[in-house]
Each structure stands twice: as C-alpha cells, then as structure tokens.
Amino acid sequence: MNDLPDSDDLDRILADDPGAGDLLAPRDIDVRLEVSVDAATLEGLTERATREGRDIGEVVADVLRSAAA
Numbered sequence: 519m520n521d522l523p524d525s526d527d528l529d530r531i532l533a534d535d536p537g538a539g540d541l542l543a544p545r546d547i548d549v550r551l552e553v554s555v556d557a558a559t560l561e562g563l564t565e566r567a568t569r570e571g572r573d574i575g576e577v578v579a580d581v582l583r584s585a586a587a
Contacts, residue, residue, distance in 0.1 A: 553582070 531538050555563075567577040 551582070 563577050563581065564574060567574040570577070
C-alpha cells in the first residue's frame with residue numbers, strides 16, 4: 519500500500535548509517551483519510567461551516583477529532 523519502511527527496516531538503516539537519522543527526521547506529513555459521508559451529513563457540515571464562517575475542511579477535521587476522542 520505504501521513504500522514507507524517499517525520499524526525493523528529503520529533500525530537496520532540506522533545501524534548501517536547512524537547519520538541517516540537526520541534524513542529520517544520528522545517533517546510535515548500529509549495524511550489523507552477517506553470517509554464515506556451521506557448527503558444529509560455533508561449538507562449539515564457545509565451549513566455549519568457557512569454559519570461559523572469556517573472552511574469545510576476545518577469543520578470536518580473537528581468532527582473527526584471529536585469522533586476519535
């Protein structure tokens with residue numbers, strides 16, 4: 519599914535080249551999540567975004583954070 523190394527691979531990379539850790543340092547990460555949303559829910563989220571003067575992406579992110587808590 520992705521070509522990211524798993525933790526064992528990372529351990530081997532760092533054992534072979536300790537300086538490689540600098541290349542593996544955390545950076546901005548783009549995470550994409552696909553969630554099925556029915557039309558009524560999407561309409562409600564869009565209305566909320568408009569009412570609050572916010573971007574729909576921010577509203578969806580808030581809802582997903584709340585659902586995960």
